[in-house]
Amino acid sequence: EAGVAQSPRYKIIEKRQSVAFWCNPISGHATLYWYQQILGQGPKLLIQFQNNGVVDDSQLPKDRFSAERLKGVDSTLKIQPAKLEDSAVYLCASSLVLASQRRNTEAFFGQGTRLTVV
Template sequence: EAGVAQSPRYKIIEKRQSVAFWCNPISGHATLYWYQQILGQGPKLLIQFQNNGVVDDSQLPKDRFSAERLKGVDSTLKIQPAKLEDSAVYLCASSLVMGLGSGDNEQFFGPGTRLTVL
């Protein structure tokens, strides 16, 4: 079974530029998550999709970050304009179901995109 795919793996940009990340979840997984992981910290949820609808985006800085999941499959996360503090690894994860500890909602993570903002 193919895992969660992400691209690019690395990106270096200057502040105020824009950048986009792409994620393709495991086939059949209805729930997709975008996390930001700053060096030395745990992943922080930015946005959660159930199919193509947003479930939670309470921690997404909406003045500069946007995300979409058209057709309920792959997803794109965009930052415009980028700031120095956006330097982090952006992880995409997917799960089969979205439930309350159903035992089936383990999250499978992609390899991440390491973003450096200069």
């Protein structure tokens, strides 16, 4: 089974520029997560989708970050304009488990996109 695909793997941009990340989850996975992992910290949830709806975006800095999953499959995460503190690895994960479902199925993670803002 194919895993979670993310692109690009690496990105270097100047502050105030914009950037977009792409994620293709495992086929059939209704739930998709975006996480931000700053060096030395555990991943922090940015947004959780169920199909094309948002379940949780309480920690998404909405003044500069946006995300969409229009057809309930692929997702893009955008930052505009970027700040130095946005330098991090952005992880995408997908899962069969719905927000209201009790199951012990795990989430599967992509390789991540390493963003450096200079």
